[in-house]
Amino acid sequence: MTDAYEIVIDKIQESKLSHTDFDNLTFGKTFTDHMLECTWRDGKWETAVIKPYGPIMVEPSCKVFHYGQAIFEGMKAFKDDAGDVFLFRPEDNWIRFNESAKRLAMPEVPEEVFIEGLKTLVNLDKDWVRHGEGLSLYLRPFMIASENGVAAAPSTEYKFMIVMSPAFAYYKGDVRVIIASDYSRAADGGVGYAKAAGNYAASFYPNNLALAEGYQQIIWSDAASHEYLEEAGTMNIFVRIGDTLLTAPNNDRILNGVTRRSVLQLAKDAGLTIEERRISVKELNEAAQNGSLKEIFGSGTAAVIVPIKGYKHKDFKYELPILEDSYAEQFKTALKDIQYNRADDQHGWRVKI
Numbered sequence: 037m038t039d040a041y042e043i044v045i046d047k048i049q050e051s052k053l054s055h056t057d058f059d060n061l062t063f064g065k066t067f068t069d070h071m072l073e074c075t076w077r078d079g080k081w082e083t084a085v086i087k088p089y090g091p092i093m094v095e096p097s098c099k100v101f102h103y104g105q106a107i108f109e110g111m112k113a114f115k116d117d118a119g120d121v122f123l124f125r126p127e128d129n130w131i132r133f134n135e136s137a138k139r140l141a142m143p144e145v146p147e148e149v150f151i152e153g154l155k156t157l158v159n160l161d162k163d164w165v166r167h168g169e170g171l172s173l174y175l176r177p178f179m180i181a182s183e184n185g186v187a188a189a190p191s192t193e194y195k196f197m198i199v200m201s202p203a204f205a206y207y208k209g210d211v212r213v214i215i216a217s218d219y220s221r222a223a224d225g226g227v228g229y230a231k232a233a234g235n236y237a238a239s240f241y242p243n244n245l246a247l248a249e250g251y252q253q254i255i256w257s258d259a260a261s262h263e264y265l266e267e268a269g270t271m272n273i274f275v276r277i278g279d280t281l282l283t284a285p286n287n288d289r290i291l292n293g294v295t296r297r298s299v300l301q302l303a304k305d306a307g308l309t310i311e312e313r314r315i316s317v318k319e320l321n322e323a324a325q326n327g328s329l330k331e332i333f334g335s336g337t338a339a340v341i342v343p344i345k346g347y348k349h350k351d352f353k354y355e356l357p358i359l360e361d362s363y364a365e366q367f368k369t370a371l372k373d374i375q376y377n378r379a380d381d382q383h384g385w386r387v388k389i
């Protein structure tokens with residue numbers, strides 16, 4: 037379409053900003069003044085509307101409640117020292133969103149609705165993007181099947197929406213993980229690569245079992261053999277053996293992470309040895325036993341990089357060493373410096389609002 041994509045804007049009468057206690061936020065519980073809503077009906081997208089954040093009316097027979105046609109994205113906006121606001125690689129999220137849509141038989145969302153919608157919404161609520169170390173605005177574009185009726189068939193109506201929540205420096209304490217040897221997150225030919233709501237629902241029960249054992253996350257292994265590492269609940273996984281950086285290749289069971297892709301590029305820029313290949317649990321355990329396993333870390337939008345302190349696989353437990361020259365720390369600093377406009381953006385990842 038054209039540059040002048042039109043979005044209808046209905047502004048809130050009084051901002052909630054002055055009543056918001058930014059020092060005591062719980063992640064994902066507080067939402068900004070506005071949200072975006074765009075309906076797909078009769079085979080086309082209607083005009084997107086930005087309006088005050090609030091409840092939406094849906095009937096109990098709404099298809100999303102029955103057949104789970106629901107997808108989402110997770111991204112962030114950052115404010116630099118001068119007060120300018122940036123998105124990080126938003127096109128990548130848009131592309132991935134539409135890959136998810138396709139897999140769930142949902143309509144693809146045009147670039148102007150997703151990207152221009154995001155930019156307009158963030159710009160309108162830019163005072164909600166706080167400036168400071170680790171502070172950001174978490175952006176949640178999502179789409180649900182909104183047709184009424186319980187026939188098991190794809191919906192003929194959908195709602196694309198964006199809501200936004202102020203986020204703070206993310207520190208959850210030490211993270212130890214269990215490598216899955218029983219439950220699976222995704223299977224060949226399934227929806228693992230899509231950001232489908234049901235993938236997360238399916239992981240909650242095994243994750244609760246892990247939590248009860250004192251482990252904060254699960255590293256999923258391949259469903260067929262449980263012998264190869266895949267990804268964690270909301271993070272892709274990297275392993276450092278010696279000085280080689282390893283990560284599982286993308287496949288139809290793994291979410292193609294934007295942070296993962298960025299880490300791989302930074303590692304390439306730094307001249308590190310990288311191997312994108314299957315990593316077996318056997319290889320990991322052997323490296324742990326012979327001392328060559330130096331780091332495991334997760335990568336994802338929420339926490340950027342999360343160092344893993346220890347892992348358990350069946351009866352084998354291992355605590356990772358504390359390193360002075362950790363790759364995890366280097367990548368975290370480098371990525372945050374780009375996101376907060378403190379470093380050159382060689383790859384054009386920042387998008388100014």
Ligand SMILES: Cc1ncc(COP(=O)(O)O)c(C=O)c1O
Binds near residue numbers: 293
């Ligand atoms: C299952 C899963 N894997 C990996 C990631 C990391 O992806 P990204 O770096 O794009 O946030 C996420 C979070 O979005 C996720 O939900």
